Amino acid sequence: MEPQAAQDSRTQKGKSVSVSEDQADIEKVLAGDVSAFEGIVRRWQGPLISLAYRFCRDRGRAEEMAQEAFLRVYRKLDRWRRDAPFSSWMFAVAANLYRSELRRIPVPTVPLDAVLEPRDPRPQDGGLALEDRDQEVRNAVIALPPKYRDAVLLFYFHEMDLSAAARSLRVSEGTMKSRLFRGRKILRSKLQAAFAMRELKEAST
Amino acid sequence: MIMNNDQQGTELDRILSETEILPSSGFTASVMEAVRREAAAPPAIPFPWKWALPGIIVAGAILGVVLIATIVQLSRGMPPTPASPAWNTALHSIEETTLRMGGPWVALALLVSIASMKLAALFVPRRT
Numbered sequence: 001m002e003p004q005a006a007q008d009s010r011t012q013k014g015k016s017v018s019v020s021e022d023q024a025d026i027e028k029v030l031a032g033d034v035s036a037f038e039g040i041v042r043r044w045q046g047p048l049i050s051l052a053y054r055f056c057r058d059r060g061r062a063e064e065m066a067q068e069a070f071l072r073v074y075r076k077l078d079r080w081r082r083d084a085p086f087s088s089w090m091f092a093v094a095a096n097l098y099r100s101e102l103r104r105i106p107v108p109t110v111p112l113d114a115v116l117e118p119r120d121p122r123p124q125d126g127g128l129a130l131e132d133r134d135q136e137v138r139n140a141v142i143a144l145p146p147k148y149r150d151a152v153l154l155f156y157f158h159e160m161d162l163s164a165a166a167r168s169l170r171v172s173e174g175t176m177k178s179r180l181f182r183g184r185k186i187l188r189s190k191l192q193a194a195f196a197m198r199e200l201k202e203a204s205t
Numbered sequence: 206m207i208m209n210n211d212q213q214g215t216e217l218d219r220i221l222s223e224t225e226i227l228p229s230s231g232f233t234a235s236v237m238e239a240v241r242r243e244a245a246a247p248p249a250i251p252f253p254w255k256w257a258l259p260g261i262i263v264a265g266a267i268l269g270v271v272l273i274a275t276i277v278q279l280s281r282g283m284p285p286t287p288a289s290p291a292w293n294t295a296l297h298s299i300e301e302t303t304l305r306m307g308g309p310w311v312a313l314a315l316l317v318s319i320a321s322m323k324l325a326a327l328f329v330p331r332r333t
Contacts, residue, residue: 034244041236050226063232070236071243104328137220156221187217 022086029077041070044087047157048094054153055098056107057142065101069094084167091158091168099150107142140187148183155180 021039028036048069052062073090080089141152150169155176158164166176303309 045228046225053226134220
């Protein structure tokens with residue numbers, strides 16, 4: 001585990017989050033000042049909702065899941081060991097909850113091949129077609145087997161930082177690497193076939 | 206145009222590196238309301254270990270004695286039945302009482318209850 005000093009601040013999508021601010025708020029919350037938790041919520045709401053959204057692809061549900069994650073973090077705050085960065089611990093708690101939520105109420109998915117079937121084979125506006133394809137790829141990630149899906153989602157959420165993603169999944173970096181490799185391989189093979197088929201159909205119309 | 210593996214990898218990286226979702230305006234207030242409710246709620250009733258522990262220890266000790274006695278008898282090459290007639294009588298009496306009180310049905314009901322709890326736990330999120 002990385003020493004606390006090495007993690008002076010964490011950048012999440014361009015925003016720098018100070019570790020000392022988190023630490024100060026946590027101390028206050030543990031001393032009984034519940035309102036100090038608001039600072040933690042304000043600093044981390046964006047990342048936690050974004051992570052939830054990656055799992056469920058539904059904005060409303062993502063906020064519900066993130067709220068439950070904050071509640072869980074609040075309940076377990078005294079279990080955070082100071083030798084691990086708070087953000088890593090919090091993301092691990094949240095990722096664990098999101099995975100359980102998805103097991104409880106799965107995101108409606110169709111088989112990977114069907115996800116990538118063209119809905120309308122006629123040539124479309126370039127921008128819209130690209131947007132559609134991006135969305136289909138994201139849906140295809142959700143349709144992956146859970147252990148590969150989680151690895152892919154967390155790797156990209158952590159801006160391709162393998163060790164951060166491994167910490168959030170509570171697995172070794174080696175395991176993370178192999179799951180990621182396998183997940184991307186499945187995605188690539190499915191996408192290659194589907195996009196080639198789409199291009200053929202588009203060319204024939 | 207069919208992409209090669211590298212191009213596909215880069216394309217995947219681009220697509221999956223999404224921008225952050227912004228929370229709705231009332232999100233912080235909603236979370237804090239839930240946190241305050243949680244803080245104000247009375248603490249969960251803990252399992253009464255103080256009262257249950259003696260019973261658990263006694264049951265464990267009896268089970269341990271029976272297991273050790275069985276192992277000792279087996280190692281001596283004797284059938285794993287209690288040696289003394291008093292022990293036999295006691296076991297018979299326990300067996301009869303258990304049958305009279307519907308012991309097998311109670312055991313079955315317990316098993317069904319445990320199975321139901323386990324099944325329910327699969328569908329309901331665990332609260333810690």
